[in-house]
Amino acid sequence: MTLKIKQKIPLKIKKIGINGEGVGNFKGMTVFVAGALKGEEVYAEIIKSEPNYATAKVLKLNKQSPHRVVPVCDIYKQCGGCQIMHLAYPQQLVFKQDLLRQALQKFKPAGYEAYEVRKTIGMKNPQHYRAKMQFQTRFLGEKVRAGLFAESSHRLVEIKNCFVQDETTQAIINEITELLTFHRIPIYNERQFDGVRTVMVRRAHKTGQVQIIFISSAPVELTRTITSLTEKFPEIRTIALNINAKKTSEIYGGETEILWGERAILEGVLDYSFELSPRAFYQLNPEQTNVLYREAVKAMDAGPDDDLIDAYSGTGTIGRAFLGKVRSIRGMDVIAESIDDARINVPDGIYEVGTAETVIPKWVAAGFEATALIVDPPRTGLDDKLLDTIVATRPEKMVYVSCNVSTLARDLVKLAAVYDIKYIQSVDMFPHTARTEAVVKLVRK
Known part of the structure; x- marks a missing residue:
């Protein structure tokens, strides 16, 4: 069936979707409702209709979730930057763990049903965190x-x-x-x-x-x-x-x-300092970055015989966490100013300007073989050429740090062919938003 614009329908919300909207089903049609929470029953009006789904707005809340709270921000709805501020924070952490499971269910990397998706690590005071x-x-x-x-x-x-x-x-x-x-x-x-x-x-x-x-x-x-x-x-x-x-x-x-x-x-x-030039990338939530990097180091479990590649290195902030723990560190980034910072921040490392998918094959051709790889790509995920390079070279250990559950799950489809996914640790870098960060531990089969 096709729902009509301005059509009014009753709807039970089954879950919260990847963009923070409530998701329900009306006579076989999936309906997305901004501001609705799992377990709620709403009376809604259709504002957009497509062949496979519809979008609606809440007219009346007939049954309210016990986890609903009043947003503290006056312009919460107009701004749209914090999609789930109306959800109590402890339940936000549960939702973000579920986000990862939803993405895995959609893309179905090999063995995903058995992946260990760990509870989200949240903040004690989730406010004023964006630096x-x-x-x-x-x-x-x-x-x-x-x-x-x-x-x-x-x-x-x-x-x-x-x-x-x-x-x-x-x-x-x-x-x-x-x-x-x-x-x-x-x-x-x-x-x-x-x-x-x-x-x-x-x-x-x-x-x-x-x-x-x-x-x-x-x-x-x-x-x-x-x-x-x-x-x-x-x-x-x-x-x-x-x-x-x-x-x-x-x-x-x-x-x-x-x-x-x-x-x-x-x-x-963690326990080190580094320089940031104006254009250099660094995580938006410095407090939780300590948690994220600690989890990345733990997941890598690197040793003194490891040669590490820090792909998408930025200013070398993640690579710096492994200094003294591995035999060598190499990295790359497309922003020249970031590489200038990385060469200062990781003085014993080798850092080049360029994309991972072009620099790593060049290093391999020159005889360098990494035993450990850490990737922290943008929201678009890993480039297809880089994925092919990883599958071809197969470093023994890999850690994937992701800020996008969808592209992470998509990339795991290829990576799961040559790696065992040991666990996925969710870290709440963006409280009150429908985004989470994840650290994935992969070990070569």
């Missing part, structure tokens, strides 16, 4: 405003007091919008204006040092803005400008210029 923000800027109502785009739109939702964002970075971005307004800095408009389009602010958890990147579609004069900012916030160490003139969803352009301050800030995880 980095990338807020869009727009000129609205006679002033510059910063925030996120509402779901499936370019309509800016101003954010001035985010429950999950580090409070210092939020204070800085609020000041930046005031300064951009006061100094009349050009602000980007998709239809006709060049100027500042995005601002990135990151704060190091260990040192409190802050770096800022202004991303603009054209050069802008920021001297007075920088002076005012650095006087008010002495923890700022770096201010940079990145030019991205393309009409694209990508945030950054190709080159980043340091306008003021130092090349990098100092951050730390």
Whole structure:
């Protein structure tokens, strides 16, 4: 059957889906309902209908889940960044363990029914955990405003007091919008204006040092803005400008210029410190990164005879955790600034600019054979060529760190042909969202 737009239906919610929406079934049709929780009974209105599924909104909650809570954020629904803030935190952790099982059920890697999916490791205080923000800027109502785009739109939702964002970075971005307004800095408009389009602010958890990147579609004069900012916030160490003139969803352009301050800030995880340049990738939740890296080291179980490849190395932060534990460390990343950081952070390692799928075969051809491999890819998962390389070279030990349960399960289809999946450990890096991080221990068959 096909459900009609504006059709009203009763619905029992069977589970929470991978995007945090409630999932029910009406006369054989799967229906997704934002904001509904497992076990609830709702009266809903169809807002989108496709041949195989429909999307609905809640009109009335007839039976409420005992795990439903009132979201603490005033703009929770408009922003859409925290999809499950209405679910009590202990139950969020249960849901994120189930997320992994849903993904495995969908892609069905060999033997997935027997995989050990461990309970999600959560936070004691799941608030103000994001140490980095990338807020869009727009000129609205006679002033510059910063925030996120509402779901499936370019309509800016101003954010001035985010429950999950580090409070210092939020204070800085609020000041930046005031300064951009006061100094009349050009602000980007998709239809006709060049100027500042995005601002990135990151704060190091260990040192409190802050770096800022202004991303603009054209050069802008920021001297007075920088002076005012650095006087008010002495923890700022770096201010940079990145030019991205393309009409694209990508945030950054190709080159980043340091306008003021130092090349990098100092951050730390586990028992070591490292440098972060403005464009370098690092996890958004520094507190849980300690948990994640500890679990990765434990899963690898590396020894002094191991030669380790740290694929998607970024600044070498994961590779650094193995320094002194293995015989050698090598890594690669496509961002040159990250590799510059990695060579500083892991002084005994060998790091190259390039993709894993091109660099690793080159090393293999030169006679290097890794016994251990750790991968921490972006949300798109592993490149097909890299998967083929891994299957062909078969390092004895492998750890897969993933931020996307779907691409992880997809990649395990190929990896399970040559590796035993010993366990999957879920780590809650993103409380109140429908995302989880996972550490997978793989051992060659």
